[in-house]
Amino acid sequence: MSSQAFGAFIDVDSSQPKTEQHAIPAAPKNVLPRVYHSAPYPIDVLELDNLQWGQKRSSPSDPGATPPTGTQSPRLLNDPEMSRPPSPEHEFEGVDVVQSFSNPPMNRYRMLAVCMMQFGNGLNDSAPGALIPYMEKHYNIGYAIVSLIFVTNAAGFILAAFFVDAIRARIGRAKTLMIAQTLITCGYIMIACSPPFPAIVAAFFLLGLGMAFTLAMGQVFAANLQNGTGMLGIMHGTYGIGGTVGPLIATAMISPGVLIWTRFYLIPLGIAVANLGFAGWSFWHYEAESGQPLRTPLAPAIATGQDASASQIKPPGQFASLSTALKSKTVILGAMFVFAYQGAEVSISGWVISFLINARHGNPATVGYVTAGFWAGITLGRFLLSHPAQKIGEKVFVYVVVVGAAVFELLVWLVPNVIGNAVAVAIVGLLLGPVFPCATIVFSRAIGRKEQVSSLSVISAFGSSGGAVAPFTTGILAQAVGTFVLHPIAIGLFGVMLICWFCLPNPRKRAE
Secondary structure: OOHHHHHOOOOOOOOOOOOOOOOOOOOOOOOOOOOOOOOOOOOOOOOOOOEEOOEEOOOOOOOOOOOOOOOOOOOOOOOHHHHOOOOOOOOOOOOOOOOOOOOOOOHHHHHHHHHHHHHHHHHHHHHHHHHHHHHHHHHOOOHHHHOHHHHHHHHHHHHHOOOHHHHHHHHOHHHHHHHHHHHHHHHHHHHHOOOOHHHHHHHHHHHHHHHHHHHHHHHHHHHOOOOHHHHHHHHHHHHHHHHHHHHHHHHHHHOOOOOOHHHHHHHHHHHHHHHHHHHHHHOOOHHHHHOOOOOOOOHHHHHHOOOOOOOOOOOOOOOHHHHHHHOOHHHHHHHHHHHHHHHHHHHHHHHHHHHHHHOOOOOHHHHOOHHHHHHHHHHHHHHHOHHHHHHHOHHHHHHHHHHHHHHHHHHHHHOOOHHHHHHHHHHHHHHHOOHHHHHHHHHHHHOOHHHHHHHHHHHHHHHHHHHHHHHHHHHHHHHHHOHHHHHHHHHHHHHHHHHHHHHOOOOOOOOO
16 A cells, blocks of 8 residues: 555644644533532531421521531522422322331320320210110100110211311311310210200210211321331220220219219210310321421422412312222222121120020129120220231231121020120120221221321211111111021121122231
8 A cells, every 4th residue: 555545544743843732622511500419529518417307407497507518509490300299198109207106205195195085985985875774764765766866976977077187187186186075075065964855966966076086087196106006906995995984884873863864974074175185285296296287278389499479289179188088999998897897896785785685584784794895805805906916917817806706796696695695795896806906007008198087087987877877777677576686787797897808909018
């Protein structure tokens, strides 16, 4: 190849000195300045804020806060990171910090407040069974008229499902609980004044409305703590304690004939007044510590860093979460499950004494304690069996105890022995005790955090209606064909529980 051919590939520099140097092209500037924390910065450039529950110790927005030592890119309206969706609130979409019984420390008092409110609810729900004969005698009415107190009580639970989440989201949990205890206090004052029977019926409506508020929010609080199944077992166990001592106290006060039956309600009245102040104090800063801000019109603008006056985002409608809950398969099946559970529980509690008297010829003075044994079994079941249920798995555990309760209910029906029937009824209560806490924890795992209060309110409302419809139907059929009808109705309701439980979705267990 000739030298001319190589000349095309070789550039010979001149031997004369260069008068100017070639400049290295500069890198293009960033459109938006960024700080990449994975780059090797000095140790003192980046620092982490010390965090408390729901707030920062030294937030830059606080007056007198120490400014950060690093640099931060400015927040612009067209910043792509500002347009990303907010962090998810569903427990399966993000990482939640799960509170415990002792962290923050105020949760100890909150759990005590929840238990005290459930104790008062149990005291209220179990006492009418012992007081109904005195109510009938005082007002000279029959069972069909007296049963109106159960109907209006269930109506209060159902009505509460439409308002509890909307009220809680706007004024906070503490004020909502105080409103609930105020309604309960007003109901007890009406009853204690011995008014005409229509006022008694209206008072039980207020009691149902207030108790529905406390039950829904208490369940959500306990279920979202660490060891939620155990916390729910303690909460509903205190309800069982109230259900056990309620008939005993009412009978001891009223049976001598010295006091009128309405004087019993002075005791739950005092408990309601104490709970009004204690629940409000313990839950007053709950939203700040749990990182759950109240739903206000300014919240969307603040969350996105926009000016509130320029924000066109409207807050969610009052019944938006309720409509979402009513479309949920878990809520519908859960409502049917609790409807059957409450129906079986209240039917057995209210009619097993009549069955033992009429079909087994038991002594009314002795078989009257069978109801207390049934509620004592429920209480022990919630305290003792809730923890094993969490170890075994709530879904499987409920199958076992419901089938066992159906077997012992069948023994009460077929074995003609009063003592054996009393023991079997107590075992039925023992097996039914952990069902409601286990069901609540399964429902809470399958329901988003935003819809938990409204969804559990719907489930509780249907449960209360089951506690009114089933015993009322049992009473009508008992008058027609006999008190033995209690047992096929209870066993049939257990079957409905198993079908609904089988059809429930299987949510992942929350990592705590």
